[in-house]
Amino acid sequence: MTQPATPQHAGVRIDLALVTGGAHDAAHADVDPIPWRTGKVGVVPAIDAVTWSPIAPIAPASPVSPRPPSVAPTTCASGSGAPCACSTTAAASTSTIAAATAVASAPSVPVAPAKKAKKKLPGSGIPARRIAVILKWARRACQVGFFALFMYFLFQTGFRGSFAARADAPVRLPLPVEGFLLADPFVAAMTVLSTHTIYRGLLWSVGLLGLTMVFGRVFCGWICPFGTLHHFFAWLLPSKKGRGASRVEANRTHTYQRVKYYLLYAFLVAGVSGSAIGGLFDPICIAVRSIGLGVIPGIQYLSHRGLGAAQDVQSRAVQGAADHAQDFLAQTVWQSKQFYFHQTWFIVFLLVAILFANRFIPRFWCRVLCPLGAFLGVFSRFALFGMTKDHAKCTDCNLCIVNCQGADSPQGGVKWRQDECHMCMNCENACPEDVIKFTFLPNRRSTVVAPDTERRTALAALGAGAVFLPAARVADSLDVNYQSKVIRPPGAVEERGFLERCIRCAECMKVCPNNALHPAFFEAGVEGLWTPILIARIGYCEFSCVLCGQVCPTGAIQKISEKEKMGEGQPPIKIGTAFYDHGRCLPWSMQTPCIVCEEFCPTSPKAIWVEEVDATVRDSKPAADGGPPAYHTVHLQRPHVDPSLCVGCGACEKVCPVQDQPAVYVTNVGETRSKTNVILLENTNYNQKI
């Protein structure tokens, strides 16, 4: 409603807006080829009777008799199905004044039965093919189903134990909770380029690539849980300005959609140079990371507060209900205790930001930034399934654009952008004029299959990808001045190999039963953003647990066995070494018994051993005669670390009672995966036998 208008017109428009409930198509106010505006409703050429198989007419005895006979509701009973809210509003906004006046001029007609009649499509009102309607509903079911599966996997990414398991059964997750990542061809491509190998389950991604080469980017429109989230928010969030004419504009193909291809090229080149940094932008990784590390623990925190307050209500019924709710949530959605994640606020902030962007550009993430979408877009050019358009029949009603998810120019008069299309089928369902049809082996005359990128910018993106690694490495985080607190999970490969593989999906952090693994902020350098590090003060590495390696989709953490980790018949896997701060340790400097660290040390024989000493301690009070305080002797056990036995699990650091800054702490020196980050000579001798 921003275009200049004369006062009397403005008055009319406001009335119109009140009647029709939306803006009308401002962009095409001057061209008016639409038949129902010229009064030629129903004069559009006849429908091809062979192609069309309209569903059985509904409501033949409709009370809306005063309507023009050519647009009788019986002809449009099918096809409109139940389009999503945006399309209904848009349909209302573009519907005719005649229809509005028809309703208004028949005050005797009861309103309720009139609403029950199926909404008709404007224009010729040709209903969509039955198969298109079925596919649209199948797509919606698919989206809900895959999103639910994704969330279920996320809830199951954690060990909850079972009464049914035997005591000596190895602890593993029963479900392939990292499944969505294994099917992610962008992750596979990146790690193949960086490691020249394909890791185990990542072969599944070939299946998704095959699907794309048959049906185009169906992953984006039908499967991707992050895409579904954006689909939902793009429907929920648009303001009044985001509907109608503005939405048509927003859903036209824009040049900014190229950005995702540039990102893809940069990330793939960064992969070649040895960094899987692209995982920062992978949609599945973002979904796991932000929902798993931010949204779920945040909701847990809130519910713990709310249900905790309900538990204090002096009513048995309320307390019981709150107890049962907490039990249920702890057993299905989260774990038995609150989890915290290092600097996770930033991860959640970014999620909120990209979801909010849907208010301005629908599916902003999918259209503009998603490198996985770009990767599939590149391969969709081979798709056997696609769109044909009958440009001659198009009346520029723009209903297809209003409902378009990928901003891929579905309307007549321009070429369809196959690489941008999410294959959601909304356009064919919305089209009232028999213009759009999805078929196998379509005529490609009006299709653009290749990404519309500029060569110079693409080259610049390649260059940016190539310089990322040297830029990150000359900063002092890896070759020199390697941070002592970058303690990687057990089974992690050597740091350079680790950075080649780690896609920051946060599966390991989500599954860790002790909340030990956290997304690094800049501890591991800019290159290591959100890679997993162990923060022993929050949680320690459970000695017999190998779950992080089980869920790692790329082999950054290898799938080790308990025997390998605990060292049965071979040296155990060390992730670091513990050190005592004698100035803070109770038995060492305060002559107070303690040794909780020794008690928790899980290795056998224990890496922490105690020395029995008799030490002198001064009384806190002066002597009875007012003289200087007396001294007496106490028997103490003073702890020591045996560096050849310590595995660096951090249990000692976690349980040290010196609350603020522990008297025993773990650093990464001595980690098994490194040949250089060692203390002991014996750890550089690889010939030794156990």
Added chain:
Amino acid sequence: MAGVLGAAAVGGRVAWDRGGFGLVESRATRQVRDYRLAERDAEHAELAIARAPAREVGDLSPEPTATPEQLVRRALEAMGGMGRFVSRGDVVVVKPNIGWDRMPIHAANTNPDVVAAVVKLAFEAGAKKVVVADGSCNDPNRCFQRSGIWGAAYAVGADVVLPQEHRFRSMRLKGDVLDEWPIFTTLVDADKVINVPIAKHHNLAKFTAAMKNWYGVLGGRRNRLHQNIDTSIADLATFMRPTLVVMDAWRVLMRNGPQGGNIDDAKDMHTVIASVDQVAADAFGCTLIGQKPENLPYLAMGEKRGLGTTRWESLRVRRV
């Protein structure tokens, strides 16, 4: 206008923060959970020791002549039967030691068969509900599963409750060193409580079983307790006074306690001890690993507080 001002004045008076650190003297009373039987029947044992003598099979492996369940039954019969302790319709809490991520062979947690036998006996005596719970040191899911107690107790119909955060409430113990602590409410909301500890070596306290087992009712950061472990144990045993102690010594951790981890550190003893006196149970138990009651200060403290006697021989002892 006057109303708003008046309401503001009243509201301000009510919500007025008078400063200070909030360390006002609490009016909360001392909490003690005493589940002991009122009378001690003169004809029954106060301490029963059931032992399965080893039968030499071949040269190496001594094969026990009874199962853990048989030992529990024998010990309880000597005590007058479970029916003496559990009444029809009772909610019974069985508190084993499920502290560590260790398997039964490591003898760091109570033997699952002993726990299952106690649960079974409680149901046979007419218990309405038997709850098995503990506050673990390692990840509880892992401890409960790998100790075998989850499976064994579930199989005989017990409710196994993991130490979930929402089940803890702050309580005043008002002990010498333990005052206000989060308590695992599942363990203290019961009609009868049966303590089913495992006898084992402890590097700091030398030997631990029944009294130290009450560490499992505490939440929060228990690592501070070790600075005065003996008084902490005595405080906890003052707070929790069980109906019955069934001490598992089927396999005993002789060194590197409380966690162990090496099969060689544990020794088969095929013994189950039942008692109504947790101090005496510990006093006898420590002799199994060659300790003397006078070396364990927490026993003397317990005796001084009237929790029981360290001279276990003075009780009616029955060996079966």
